[in-house]
Structures are given as C-alpha cells and as structure tokens.
Amino acid sequence: MTALTRILSTTAFKLAVIYLASFTALSVFLFLFISKNTDDLMNRQVVQTIDAEIQGLAEQYAQNGINGLIVGVERRVRSPNANLYLIVDYAGNVITGNISYLPEKVLGESDGSIQFVSYTPMGIRSEDVDSRSAMVRIFELPGNFKFLVGRDLQDQLHLKSLLGDALSLWLAGMVVLAGITWFFVNRRILKRIDNLSMSSRQIMEGDLAGRLDVTGNNDEFDRLATNLNIMLDRIEGLMHGLKEVSDNIAHDLKTPLTRMRGRVEAALRHDMSQEEAQACLEETLVETDELINTFNALLRIARVEAGSTGVDLGPVDLKAIVSDVCELYEPVAEDEGITLSMDLEEAAEVAGDRELLAQATVNLIENAIKYGRPKNAETAPNIRVALKQVHDEIILSVEDNGSGIPEEDRERVCNRFVRLDSARHAPGSGLGLSLIKAVVTLHNGKLRLCSRMSADDSENTKTSGLRAEIVLPISAGIPGEGEGTAKWNKAHKTSTNT
Amino acid sequence: MRILIIEDDREAADYLVKALREAGHNPEHADNGEDGLELARSNQWDVLVVDRMLPRRDGLSVIETLRASGNETPVLILSALSQVDDRVTGLRAGGDDYLSKPYAFSELLARVEVLGRRKATTQVETKLQVGDLVLDRLAHKVTREGKEIVLQPREFRLLEYLMKHAGQVVTRTMLLENVWDYHFDPQTNVIDVHISRLRSKIDKGFEYALLHTIRGAGYSIRDGSH
Numbered sequence: 230m231t232a233l234t235r236i237l238s239t240t241a242f243k244l245a246v247i248y249l250a251s252f253t254a255l256s257v258f259l260f261l262f263i264s265k266n267t268d269d270l271m272n273r274q275v276v277q278t279i280d281a282e283i284q285g286l287a288e289q290y291a292q293n294g295i296n297g298l299i300v301g302v303e304r305r306v307r308s309p310n311a312n313l314y315l316i317v318d319y320a321g322n323v324i325t326g327n328i329s330y331l332p333e334k335v336l337g338e339s340d341g342s343i344q345f346v347s348y349t350p351m352g353i354r355s356e357d358v359d360s361r362s363a364m365v366r367i368f369e370l371p372g373n374f375k376f377l378v379g380r381d382l383q384d385q386l387h388l389k390s391l392l393g394d395a396l397s398l399w400l401a402g403m404v405v406l407a408g409i410t411w412f413f414v415n416r417r418i419l420k421r422i423d424n425l426s427m428s429s430r431q432i433m434e435g436d437l438a439g440r441l442d443v444t445g446n447n448d449e450f451d452r453l454a455t456n457l458n459i460m461l462d463r464i465e466g467l468m469h470g471l472k473e474v475s476d477n478i479a480h481d482l483k484t485p486l487t488r489m490r491g492r493v494e495a496a497l498r499h500d501m502s503q504e505e506a507q508a509c510l511e512e513t514l515v516e517t518d519e520l521i522n523t524f525n526a527l528l529r530i531a532r533v534e535a536g537s538t539g540v541d542l543g544p545v546d547l548k549a550i551v552s553d554v555c556e557l558y559e560p561v562a563e564d565e566g567i568t569l570s571m572d573l574e575e576a577a578e579v580a581g582d583r584e585l586l587a588q589a590t591v592n593l594i595e596n597a598i599k600y601g602r603p604k605n606a607e608t609a610p611n612i613r614v615a616l617k618q619v620h621d622e623i624i625l626s627v628e629d630n631g632s633g634i635p636e637e638d639r640e641r642v643c644n645r646f647v648r649l650d651s652a653r654h655a656p657g658s659g660l661g662l663s664l665i666k667a668v669v670t671l672h673n674g675k676l677r678l679c680s681r682m683s684a685d686d687s688e689n690t691k692t693s694g695l696r697a698e699i700v701l702p703i704s705a706g707i708p709g710e711g712e713g714t715a716k717w718n719k720a721h722k723t724s725t726n727t
Numbered sequence: 728m729r730i731l732i733i734e735d736d737r738e739a740a741d742y743l744v745k746a747l748r749e750a751g752h753n754p755e756h757a758d759n760g761e762d763g764l765e766l767a768r769s770n771q772w773d774v775l776v777v778d779r780m781l782p783r784r785d786g787l788s789v790i791e792t793l794r795a796s797g798n799e800t801p802v803l804i805l806s807a808l809s810q811v812d813d814r815v816t817g818l819r820a821g822g823d824d825y826l827s828k829p830y831a832f833s834e835l836l837a838r839v840e841v842l843g844r845r846k847a848t849t850q851v852e853t854k855l856q857v858g859d860l861v862l863d864r865l866a867h868k869v870t871r872e873g874k875e876i877v878l879q880p881r882e883f884r885l886l887e888y889l890m891k892h893a894g895q896v897v898t899r900t901m902l903l904e905n906v907w908d909y910h911f912d913p914q915t916n917v918i919d920v921h922i923s924r925l926r927s928k929i930d931k932g933f934e935y936a937l938l939h940t941i942r943g944a945g946y947s948i949r950d951g952s953h
Contacts, residue, residue: 518831525809525827528809528810529810532810553907553909556881558917560917560920561916561920564920582811584811584910584911585811587909587911588911591911
C-alpha cells in the first residue's frame with residue numbers, strides 16, 4: 230500500500246472529504262438560494278419601476294399624443310439614473326431616447342412583454358462602450374411608432390458577480406478548513422487511537438505487565454485507556470489464576486492420587502483377608518471423597534475468580550446469612566468447648582450471592598474453630614462474630630483468641646493449598662481462605678487479616694488471636710484499578726486524575 | 728418404585744440399575760435423550776433420574792418437554808456441573824432435585840426415595856407422628872409419651888423435616904438444603920452435632936430410640952419397635 234493510498238484510506242481523510250462535500254453542497258445551495266431570490270426581488274422591482282413609468286407616460290400620450298410622449302421622454306432622459314427610453318418611427322429612425330444601439334429583432338417583438346436585451350446606451354459615459362443588459366417593454370403605437378421603456382440591470386449583475394466571488398472565496402476557504410480538519414483530526418485524535426491500539430498490541434504480545442498511558446486530562450481517550458487497563462488487569466489475573474490452578478492440580482491432587490494408587494496396587498499384590506480388603510477399600514473411598522471435595526472447592530474458586538457468568542448479584546441480607554451460619558455452628562463450637570458470641574447490627578443490603586457469602590462466612594468460622602484455639606490450655610477459647618456498617622461499607626469480622634497468623638504469612642495464606650505448619654494437624658485442604666478471598670473479590674470487597682484487638686484488660690491478654698475481616702461495599706461498584714495497573718502506574722509515575 | 732434412568736455412560740448406568748434393584752426398586756434405563764423422553768412419556772414412573780449431558784437430546788430439554796406436556800413425574804437431575812448457577816438452571820427447567828457427580832449411591836437412593844414418596848401425601852398434615860412422638864405443626868409443640876419436649880426453632884424444623892420423611896433415609900446434604908436452605912459443603916460434622924442435640928432431647932430417657940443413624944448415608948426417624 231503506497232503512502233498515498235494509506236492516507237486516502239484513513240478515517241481522517243474520509244472525514245475531511247465528508248465535511249468538505251457536505252459544506253460545499255450546503256454553501257452552493259445557500260448561495261444559489263440567495264442569488265435567485267435576490268434576483269427575483271430585483272427583477273420585480275425593475276418591472277414595477279418600468280410599469281410605473283409606462284403608466285405616467287401613457288397619461289401624457291393620452292393627453293397630448295405622440296408629441297406629448299416625446300416631450301415626456303426627453304424630460305426624463307435628462308435626469309440622472311434615468312430609465313431607458315426609445316421612440317422610433319416606422320423606418321427604425323430614432324426619434325428620441327437614450328439608447329444608441331439595440332439589436333434589430335428586438336424591436337420586432339413589440340407586444341409589450343418583458344424582454345431582456347443587450348443595448349448600448351447613448352454616450353453620456355464614453356468609456357462604457359460595451360453593451361449592457363436591460364429589461365424593457367416595447368409597444369407599438371398608432372402611426373407605426375415603436376416605444377420602449379426599460380431599465381438597466383447593471384446593479385443586479387454587479388450583485389451577482391459579487392455573490393459569485395464570495396462563493397469562490399468561501400469554497401477556497403473551506404478547502405483550507407478541510408485541510409486543517411484533516412491535519413488536526415489525524416494528528417491529535419486518531420493518532421491517539423492508533424497509539425492505544427499499538428500499545429495494546431505490544432502489551433498482549435509481551436508479558437502483559439505493561440499498561441496504557443493515561444495523560445490525565447480525563448477525556449474519552451483517558452477513560453478508554455483506564456478501562457482497557459482494568460481489562461488487562463483482569464486478563465492478567467485470569468491467566469495467573471489459571472496457571473495457579475494447573476500448578477495446584479499438578480501437585481496437590483496428584484499426591485493423594487498417587488497415594489491411593491499405591492494403596493490399591495499394594496492390596497492387589499498381597500493376599501488379604503476379607504476384613505483387610507474391606508478396610509482398604511473403605512480407606513480408598515474416604516480418600517476419593519476428599520479428593521472430590523478438593524476438586525469441587527478448586528473449581529468453585531476458579532469460577533468465582535473468573536467472575537463467572539451466572540453468579541447472580543442480587544440484594545442480600547448479610548445479617549440474616551451470618552446469623553444463620555452462627556446458629557448452625559454454635560453447637561459445634563459448644564461441643565469443642567468454644568464460646569461463640571455474636572454482635573450483629575442491622576446493616577444495609579449488599580449486592581451479592583447468598584450462597585457464596587454463606588460459604589465465605591462458614592469458612593471463616595470453621596477456620597476459627599479449627600485453628601483458633603489458644604496455646605495456653607487454661608484460657609477459654611472464644612470466637613466473636615461481629616457485623617457492623619461503617620458509612621457505605623459493611624464489615625463482617627470473626628475474631629478468635631488463638632495464636633493468630635504472623636504478619637509475614639498473612640498474604641501467603643490466602644493462596645491455594647497453603648497451610649501454616651501450625652495448622653497441618655487439622656483436616657482440611659487449605660482452600661478455605663482462598664475461597665473467601667475469591668468470593669470477596671467478586672463482591673468488590675476486601676479480606677483483611679489482622680491481630681485481634683483486645684477489648685478487655687483482663688490478665689494475660691496480649692493481642693493474640695486472629696481477626697479476619699470481610700469488608701463489602703453496599704453498592705455494587707464497577708471494578709476499580711487492579712494490582713497490575715497500580716504497579717505499572719507506580720513504576721511509571723503517571724498521574725491519573727479520576 | 729418404578730425408576731427410569733436416562734444416562735449415557737454405560738458403566739455408571741449399569742451400576743445404578745443393579746444397585747437400585749438390590750435396594751428393592753424397579754429400574755429401567757435409556758442411554759440417550761430421545762429414547763428417554765419416549766419411555767418417560769409412554770409409561771408411568773415414580774421417579775426419573777436424568778443426566779444433563781445426553782446424546783440426541785440433552786437432559787434439560789427432556790425435562791422441559793415433559794413439563795410442557797403436563798407430566799409432573801418427579802425428576803432428579805444428575806450432573807458433573809456442580810456450581811450453584813448450574814443447579815438453579817436445572818431446577819428452573821423443571822427438575823425437582825439436583826445431585827452433582829460424583830455422588831455416593833446412598834445419597835442418590837435417599838433422594839430418589841424421598842422424591843418418589845412425595846406424590847402420596849397431597850394434603851398438608853397438621854400433626855406428624857412416629858411411634859409415640861407427636862409434632863403439632865400448628866401449635867408448634869412436640870410431645871413424646873404425652874410429655875412436652877421443648878425445642879429451639881431450628882431443632883423443631885429439623886425434627887419436622889425428619890418426620891415428614893419418616894421411614895426414609897435423609898442425608899446430611901438434604902438436611903442442610905431443606906432445613907437451613909444452604910448448599911455448601913461443610914468440613915466439620917456440623918449436621919451431626921445438631922442431630923445429636925435433637926437426639927438427646929427426643930430419645931434420651933425414653934424407652935426406645937426413634938432417631939437412627941444410617942451408616943454411610945444419613946439419618947432416619949422411624950418406629951422400629953414393631
């Protein structure tokens with residue numbers, strides 16, 4: 230594609246051509262309209278003038294005959310800016326008037342209708358020897374006289390040529406304007422689109438770490454770039470999630486599978502009694518079930534992280550959900566010797582998925598029951614569940630008085646299959662927190678793990694224990710900028726005015 | 728019960744048919760959607776067990792067609808798609824219950840039997856009775872041997888569900904779904920603890936136990952004294 234063809238195919242060029250064409254058409258129409266109407270108006274005025282003259286002269290003719298007419302004409306001819314008059318006899322000789330030349334055939338048509346003729350005026354201005362245009366009426370009078378009354382169309386023609394000049398000038402100006410439009414649109418606007426396009430390409434072909442530049446003047450392009458960056462965050466997140474899932478499947482599911490396989494194979498190799506075989510099969514069944522649960526949990530996390538379609542974020546009453554779950558787990562806690570206390574305030578509805586939020590709450594409470602036991606065997610374990618609304622956020626917190634999670638591990642535990650050494654003894658797949666995190670992210674919320682705040686000052690209360698918080702916004706917002714964009718912006722110190 | 732299984736996996740279907748027959752039922756099998764639909768329409772069944780993914784016509788389409796023609800036979804949907812939204816889609820298509828694969832046979836059996844018996848009781852009973860245990864739904868009272876037993880609201884609902892399906896096996900998942908209206912998988916034995924509380928109120932101190940644990944399946948309330 231040559232440079233010319235490329236230019237011709239750009240939107241900028243097409244836009245410029247469209248503007249030019251439409252404005253030209255409109256302008257021409259406008260000029261023609263003005264021109265025609267002015268023309269008609271002036272013509273009408275000329276005709277009226279002529280007719281008025283004829284009226285006057287007709288009276289003179291009626292009173293004094295042809296002589297009176299001649300006198301009348303001669304008097305009028307002498308005034309400045311006079312109309313045109315001509316009286317000729319049967320032979321064509323000029324009797325009086327201010328026309329020196331007239332095409333022959335004109336006088337032939339003497340029915341009194343309006344005619345447009347070219348003539349030469351009687352020499353007042355000697356330099357104007359070119360023929361001029363006039364509108365005339367010609368009558369035949371008794372005695373074979375021909376009588377002409379008319380008016381010069383000089384002014385009209387002048388106006389017409391003025392309009393014509395103006396039009397040409399205007400069109401020329403428009404071509405220039407179109408050129409500027411093309412230049413402006415191409416340079417500033419379409420180039421920005423092209424840049425966005427190319428940058429996206431580069432980012433996709435590269436490592437997806439890059440982000441589009443946001444200039445900060447908050448126009449449409451900035452908004453486009455911002456939203457594309459958010460999309461890139463999502464894509465990066467999805468790809469990352471996918472990699473994690475396959476890594477996890479590779480490691481953490483193959484291990485129990487290998488174990489199972491080994492057991493079955495060993496059983497086949499040995500002679501077993503009926504009871505031994507039965508026990509072996511039962512163990513295998515139990516492990517199969519565990520595997521299935523792990524699988525299902527992984528799938529659920531993956532789908533929630535993908536922001537799966539079909540998850541219905543309708544209005545849910547978080548207080549009711551938390552209250553249900555607490556009531557469900559209260560007997561379990563009691564059996565374990567744990568006091569489960571609730572402090573649930575009335576809270577606004579959130580946009581959410583009831584099942585997922587329930588599952589997240591269950592995971593929090595199960596974690597507290599399983600891992601939240603205080604090291605000191607004499608301290609009574611307790612779990613406190615609280616629900617509070619703070620401005621436009623709802624905070625669900627579950628606190629225990631166990632050993633808590635060390636600060637350096639707090640981010641890591643939310644990854645799949647991570648179990649702290651202190652927790653390895655309890656049954657579980659290590660997926661609880663990662664599901665909570667996925668659910669919370671889907672709801673545009675936050676998961677916070679911190680140390681329990683000790684409210685009371687009884688002996689031996691250092692702030693130990695975990696406080697796990699789920700913070701949810703009341704209104705379902707559009708997802709904001711993700712990690713990738715935040716990292717990029719920080720590295721490139723681009724300002725974002727939002 | 729006459730049970731129609733529409734499942735295209737040969738082995739899974741054979742296993743199901745065999746197991747259901749051993750449990751005392753009358754199972755038949757179709758291995759694709761079209762044949763299944765035909766069989767479902769032309770015969771009387773107590774329960775249909777329909778897999779979602781079928782050749783020639785998928786499971787949900789079979790169910791929708793049946794429902795559109797006025798067929799109200801209870802349907803249990805089987806599917807490897809186990810997420811909540813899949814469940815909702817399945818139930819919206821006209822299914823009565825949803826079980827995700829892989830499943831424990833005892834779970835399927837329990838659900839099939841509950842579905843199959845549903846037709847029998849068309850009127851809402853105000854009083855449920857098993858042995859000498861009486862639950863009055865209107866007065867919200869529970870008595871055994873004439874003595875009143877005080878139950879918390881949730882315990883009452885738990886007992887009510889068990890007694891509504893007296894004699895049938897009720898699994899933990901079914902209890903979680905119907906008494907608490909949630910569909911997640913708890914890790915701890917949360918349902919068991921609630922059952923043992925209930926048991927200590929209605930069985931302890933009485934002559935014989937009514938609330939039984941069915942190993943590997945769930946629970947059942949029945950008068951086994953006869």
